[in-house]
Amino acid sequence: MNDFIQYILKKLQENNFLKISIKNFYQVLLRFFIGILNIKIMSIWLGANGFALMGQFGNFVQVAVSLAGGGINQGVTKLISSL
Helix, strand or coil: CHHHHHHHHHHHHHCHHHHHHHHHHHHHHHHHHHHHHHHHHHHHHHHHHHHHHHHHHHHHHHHHHHHHCCCHHHHHHHHHHHC
């Protein structure tokens, strides 16, 4: 039984996909906690009204970007399909 466990552990250590998946998991976890910390610091620093204003500004920027690049994807698809 001990040999079987050692064999499985050896195979897991050699598996590149598993190594990359674990590193990706740690990166996502770290970004999650940094994001929560960032939101907490901004909410304390800006207050409720300032934080709401930042949210509205972010929404405005997203709408502006969507309107500015709205037809680009369809135009590029049309041009590529004609080739």
